Amino acid sequence: MRLLHTSDWHLGRSFHGVGMLAAQRRFAAQLLDTVEREEVDVVLLAGDVYDRALPGVDVVALLDEVLAALSTRGVAVVLTSGNHDSATRLGFAGRVMEAAGIHLRTRIADLDAPVVLDLDGAQLAIYGLPYLEPRLVAEALDVAEPSHFSVTEAALARVRADLATRPAGTQSVVLAHTFASGGISSASERELSIGGVGAVPLDLFDGFTYTALGHLHGRQTLAERVRYSGSPLPYSFSEAHHAKGAWLVELDGGGLRSVAAVDWPAGRPLAVLRGRLEDLLSAEEHAWAEAAYCQITLTDDERPAQAMERLRGRFPDTLVLGFEPENAKDKAQQNYSQRVAGAADEVELCCGFLEHVRSRGASEAEEAALARAIEAARALEAAL
Known part of the structure; x- marks a missing residue:
């Protein structure tokens, strides 16, 4: 069985004021192409489906189109809610959608209710953990001291208790939208605690066949069986050098067989440029950035007049402009x-x-x- 691990679609997001719905439609087409080419059986979406709790009508329509296309192809979908989603709204009509193979796991009550699929004569149990805000879910999970560690530990204890009732040899996949220690954050994960605060230790996920994480936007491997897929599109200039895509996970009755990266090139590159204004306007090495979204930092000793207008003459999509004079450190502060x-x-x-x-x-x-x-x-x- 082949599973496609994705997360952090952030449908409806803008990029420094530029709407991204067209780019997200392009990503959706790439996803469907991958599903057909790789004969994917299950698509996993580990949270942050939308970018906000109240997405626009056209944004909701895009998700509807993608889910309908996957259902028509006979592909199952398991998705959880992230910190950007409204779990209640995203989970609406979840019981009805189960019949179409769309499995929503947005409620605490459902985190130990797996999607059970046949796997070469064995079973595959897929569990979805919605984003667990400690102060809001501590009581429901019987946690005395709310923290990301304590609520995640309690949630996974329920998952393990259910898994223990399954037939011997049952394989398990867990979706979780969280910050696991060992991950590398980027600027577009808003309000994310780092430096150990708010993180959960990696060994909480020991014993599962595969853990599909969401929350961080860079695709990365924390352990062979624990990975972040990252976002399918870059949502900040700190992601300019990320390889965007997903993980193609292959399982059989004996467990995890392989995990391979799937790349989805973005339609527009991101350029992070730095230098003096005249050099940036004349250097041939920056020709590729003329078609990119640009973040530019000028290092001229004095701030050039009409800098943005002149830069946009060569780099029309300059979205962020900063100034850091080269001699600033030498000047008296x-x-x-x-x-x-x-x-x-x-x-x-x-x-x-x-x-x-x-x-x-x-x-x-x-x-x-x-x-x-x-x-x-x-x-x-x-x-x-």
Whole structure:
């Protein structure tokens, strides 16, 4: 049996203000192509189906199209809710959808109710853990001290108790939307605790045939049987070098046979560029980025005028622009009050403020304009 491990679709998300629904439709087509080409039997979706609790109508329609296409092909789907989803809304009509092979695991009450499939004369039990917010689920899981570790441990204890009632030789797959220690986070996982806080230890998942994790957006292997599929599309510039896709998991009655990466190239590359403005505008090595979404950091000593407009002349889809002067470390570090404390007059004070906020001093024309404005203000004050 072949399972396709995916997660973190984040349907409806935007990328620095750019809508991504078209890109997500392209991903959906790639997924369906993979299902047909690889003869996938089950698609796993480990949480964050949507990007928000109240997705738009067109976003819901896209998920409906994908699930209908998979059901028509006779492919089973097991999906859980993530921290971005509304578990209640996502789980609506779950009992009805079971008949179509769409298995929703969004409720605490269902986490130890597996999807049971035939596997070469044996059984495969697939368990889905929704995202477990400790303070909200501690009571339902009989946990005294709510933490990510304690609620996950309690949930998996219920899974193991059910698995123990299954026939000998039953293989098990667990879906969980969580931060397991050993994972590598990226910037687009919002409100994710790292550095050990909020993480669960890897050995909580010992004993299962395969654990399909969601939450982190980089595809990665924590252990041979415990993996993150990552998001199918890059959702932050920190993911510019990620290989996006899924895991193709093959099982038989004896257990895990193989796990192989499936790549889904994005329609638009991401470029993270850094350098002086004139170099970026002229260097041939950056020609590929002209068709990419760009995050650019300028290192000019002074902030160039009309920097964004000039950059977009070559890189039309520059979405993020930052400034980090190369000589910043060599300059004396002064706060704003220190910088303007010695100003001789109002013009110098205004020029100091201008330099502070844009990292570039006033030009002669700008200084003259400031002087005229100050003189006009003085004349108006004198006339009152």
